Amino acid sequence: MGIWTTFYAVSFYVATLILIMGVGYKIVQYAKTPAPLKIPTTPAPLTTGGVVIRMLLEVILFKSLFRSNKWIWLFAMLFHGALWVVLLRHLRYFIAPEWVIFPIWEMVELIQPFGKYGSFIMIFGLLGLLARRLFIERMRYISSASDYLMLILLLVIGASGVLMSFVTRTDIVQFKAFMLSVTCFQWQNFELAAYQMPTDSMLLVHLGAVILLMIVFPFSKLLHAPGVFFSPGRNQVDNPREKRHVAPWAIKQFEAR
Amino acid sequence: MAKAKFETPAFRPYPVIPIIKQGVMKDSRSFVAKPGMQESLGYPGELVDNWQEVAINKLGELLTKYRSLRVYLDTCVKCGSCTDKCHYFIGTNDPKNMPVGRQDLLRQVYRRYFTLAGKLFPKLVGAKDLTRDMLDDWYNYFHQCSQCRRCSVYCPYGIDTAEISMAAREILDSVGYGQKYCNEIIEKVFKIGNNLGLPGPAIRNTLEGLEEDIKDETGVDVRLPLDEEGAEILFIPPSADFFVEPHVDGLIGYGKVFHQAGISWTMSSHASEAGNFGMFIGSYENMRRVSMRIREAALDLKVKRIIFGECGHAWRVAYAFLNTLAGPFDFLDQRYPIPQHICEFTYDLIQKGALKLDKSANDHRRITYHDSCNVARATRMGNKPGGQFVIPREVIKACCNHFYDMPSDTIYDETYCCAGGGGLLTDELMEVRVKGALPRMEALKHVVDNHQVTHMAMICAICKSQFTKVVPYYGFDMDQIISVHQLVGDAIVLEPNDRS
Numbered sequence: 095m096g097i098w099t100t101f102y103a104v105s106f107y108v109a110t111l112i113l114i115m116g117v118g119y120k121i122v123q124y125a126k127t128p129a130p131l132k133i134p135t136t137p138a139p140l141t142t143g144g145v146v147i148r149m150l151l152e153v154i155l156f157k158s159l160f161r162s163n164k165w166i167w168l169f170a171m172l173f174h175g176a177l178w179v180v181l182l183r184h185l186r187y188f189i190a191p192e193w194v195i196f197p198i199w200e201m202v203e204l205i206q207p208f209g210k211y212g213s214f215i216m217i218f219g220l221l222g223l224l225a226r227r228l229f230i231e232r233m234r235y236i237s238s239a240s241d242y243l244m245l246i247l248l249l250v251i252g253a254s255g256v257l258m259s260f261v262t263r264t265d266i267v268q269f270k271a272f273m274l275s276v277t278c279f280q281w282q283n284f285e286l287a288a289y290q291m292p293t294d295s296m297l298l299v300h301l302g303a304v305i306l307l308m309i310v311f312p313f314s315k316l317l318h319a320p321g322v323f324f325s326p327g328r329n330q331v332d333n334p335r336e337k338r339h340v341a342p343w344a345i346k347q348f349e350a351r
Numbered sequence: 352m353a354k355a356k357f358e359t360p361a362f363r364p365y366p367v368i369p370i371i372k373q374g375v376m377k378d379s380r381s382f383v384a385k386p387g388m389q390e391s392l393g394y395p396g397e398l399v400d401n402w403q404e405v406a407i408n409k410l411g412e413l414l415t416k417y418r419s420l421r422v423y424l425d426t427c428v429k430c431g432s433c434t435d436k437c438h439y440f441i442g443t444n445d446p447k448n449m450p451v452g453r454q455d456l457l458r459q460v461y462r463r464y465f466t467l468a469g470k471l472f473p474k475l476v477g478a479k480d481l482t483r484d485m486l487d488d489w490y491n492y493f494h495q496c497s498q499c500r501r502c503s504v505y506c507p508y509g510i511d512t513a514e515i516s517m518a519a520r521e522i523l524d525s526v527g528y529g530q531k532y533c534n535e536i537i538e539k540v541f542k543i544g545n546n547l548g549l550p551g552p553a554i555r556n557t558l559e560g561l562e563e564d565i566k567d568e569t570g571v572d573v574r575l576p577l578d579e580e581g582a583e584i585l586f587i588p589p590s591a592d593f594f595v596e597p598h599v600d601g602l603i604g605y606g607k608v609f610h611q612a613g614i615s616w617t618m619s620s621h622a623s624e625a626g627n628f629g630m631f632i633g634s635y636e637n638m639r640r641v642s643m644r645i646r647e648a649a650l651d652l653k654v655k656r657i658i659f660g661e662c663g664h665a666w667r668v669a670y671a672f673l674n675t676l677a678g679p680f681d682f683l684d685q686r687y688p689i690p691q692h693i694c695e696f697t698y699d700l701i702q703k704g705a706l707k708l709d710k711s712a713n714d715h716r717r718i719t720y721h722d723s724c725n726v727a728r729a730t731r732m733g734n735k736p737g738g739q740f741v742i743p744r745e746v747i748k749a750c751c752n753h754f755y756d757m758p759s760d761t762i763y764d765e766t767y768c769c770a771g772g773g774g775l776l777t778d779e780l781m782e783v784r785v786k787g788a789l790p791r792m793e794a795l796k797h798v799v800d801n802h803q804v805t806h807m808a809m810i811c812a813i814c815k816s817q818f819t820k821v822v823p824y825y826g827f828d829m830d831q832i833i834s835v836h837q838l839v840g841d842a843i844v845l846e847p848n849d850r851s
Contacts (some may be wrong), residue, residue, distance in 0.1 A: 159430070235446045327506075335670060
């Protein structure tokens with residue numbers, strides 16, 4: 095078993111654990127923290143169904159951002175939209191056709207070319223966001239080193255991916271064999287050459303950057319992904335006159351006498 | 352009027368995003384609360400010795416009590432969406448008046464003490480120690496936020512700087528570094544019953560004088576009752592309505608509406624104030640204490656309904672929090688919203704044809720309407736989302752022939768704050784108040800130039816006080832500010848209504 099294979103397999107497990115436990119911890123924390131007052135930004139929906147629609151418009155179409163600034167919206171939309179397509183394309187490396195019901199595999203196959211070229215759109219979106227951060231004075235003012243590094247990390251992931259798809263080529267069959275052995279815990283496979291992690295530099299960079307992203311996720315602003323669903327400004331039903339809304343700590347402090 | 356030493360911003364030929372000028376508002380500082388005021392609200396009299404430790408602990412406590420604070424401090428990605436949305440930034444160019452710039456004052460400290468990344472790599476993630484400089488920045492800049500929520504409209508995560516400001520003010524209070532203006536007013540509410548410190552006899556006196564004025568002017572006995580047990584409706588006006596111009600003409604308008612409706616009503620000397628500054632300082636406890644007066648007054652006077660007067664932040668606390676803080680109101684008539692806004696009440700009467708209105712009485716006025724920030728973005732009227740925009744406009748249109756809206760990106764939920772709300776309506780903050788009013792003044796100028804608008808109507812006591820003081824800096828006249836219920840009062844055709 096080669097050193098790269100061991101390193102990447104172990105890193106992948108560690109990163110996955112950190113990602114799931116870390117984000118899980120934050121989700122539980124958000125869910126457990128009370129929202130003691132009704133504070134939706136109004137006009138707000140009067141029903142839970144309405145809130146679901148409001149939330150979908152926010153997370154799929156970035157409605158508030160669209161009202162605010164068309165340039166940020168455009169770049170953010172291109173990046174996030176393309177990222178989803180690219181991610182779905184990558185399912186190909188993590189599942190075998192016989193594992194899934196029809197038509198999931200067929201969909202994954204169908205999406206391949208979109209995912210491959212989508213990566214260019216993703217990079218374009220990221221460059222747009224980076225350019226705004228670099229060249230607009232007030233964006234520069236609010237940016238920390240981590241804000242730039244996050245974009246650069248994503249750009250490294252995107253660029254190394256594009257290079258593998260269109261320039262250097264990697265042994266994707268061998269990589270998939272490696273990856274499936276990792277996800278199925280079939281470590282005995284790693285004794286065989288055909289299941290080793292391919293060692294061309296682009297793949298090492300690509301996977302290394304992805305692993306890093308997974309590790310920083312729960313400790314960074316990437317928490318906006320789960321966080322948006324817990325935003326009281328967006329997820330509350332507008333019914334304070336109809337229903338009382340007393341938080342447990344407020345009951346304890348003021349009402350239980 | 353003596354004008355302070357600063358330049359009123361010039362109208363911009365077209366709305367460009369301002370260039371940032373760091374630190375220009377750093378010294379714009381409201382007076383610090385005196386020990387007595389602090390203590391009567393349950394806070395230390397002056398800055399405690401271990402303020403840093405107390406502040407961090409308080410932040411930790413608030414993080415477990417308010418999901419909004421926790422989520423909002425975590426989720427900001429610094430996308431820049433909010434950077435040009437705050438009227439104080441537009442008027443002052445100070446980057447700490449950009450919503451994200453303001454939030455970051457607290458977020459940097461949050462990251463330093465409460466996140467792994469900030470503990471390990473403070474420089475990398477922009478985490479900062481809580482120094483005396485930082486504490487002073489908190490004090491200065493969190494009192495340059497009117498908690499108007501305009502930023503929250505545009506944030507892709509709904510991050511509301513008002514929530515951050517409230518938390519920061521609560522922390523400042525808990526270390527003994529509160530603001531004089533807010534805390535003095537809350538103290539007055541507890542001791543006397545209202546923000547202006549008007550004792551019951553003074554209110555009674557004023558109301559009797561106003562009744563005589565109405566009688567002289569119209570020949571009709573319109574009553575403005577106080578503390579009348581058994582009335583149907585308890586009416587809670589902002590105390591400014593008792594004797595500040597132009598507010599008081601709104602009060603006369605309410606009286607005429609109730610008169611025409613033929614419903615018995617009363618105000619209360621115990622709860623003679625709609626405003627609740629407990630919200631401004633982010634104090635659940637004080638906000639609750641102020642709210643309880645309204646419940647007590649409703650029980651004492653044995654009323655069936657509660658209606659609030661024209662007051663913006665007050666309507667937020669009334670609409671969104673009162674039921675939670677001081678409910679349940681199971682002793683009131685459940686057929687009506689609890690509480691109800693005076694505009695909802697007047698609108699219903701208009702819909703039913705119960706008010707005889709002569710629009711031509713307002714023909715000498717050409718009206719626009721200023722959506723008050725907290726009414727627009729934190730409350731509702733009627734039973735449909737957006738009723739808070741439609742209902743006041745429908746009331747105005749029923750009373751006036753000439754109504755013109757300001758540009759669409761400055762009204763409804765995109766409305767610009769008057770720049771005097773949220774605890775800023777104090778003279779030492781005049782510079783930030785004048786500069787922050789720039790975008791609203793530009794929008795007003797637009798309708799003045801294009802539609803010859805003469806008056807800007809509104810339903811908020813703070814907006815009215817702020818604008819009467821600030822519009823002269825921009826070349827308008829303070830008489831151009833008017834209450835919606837003054838328009839109603841002027842248009843109502845009164846009938847003698849003999850019910851004893």
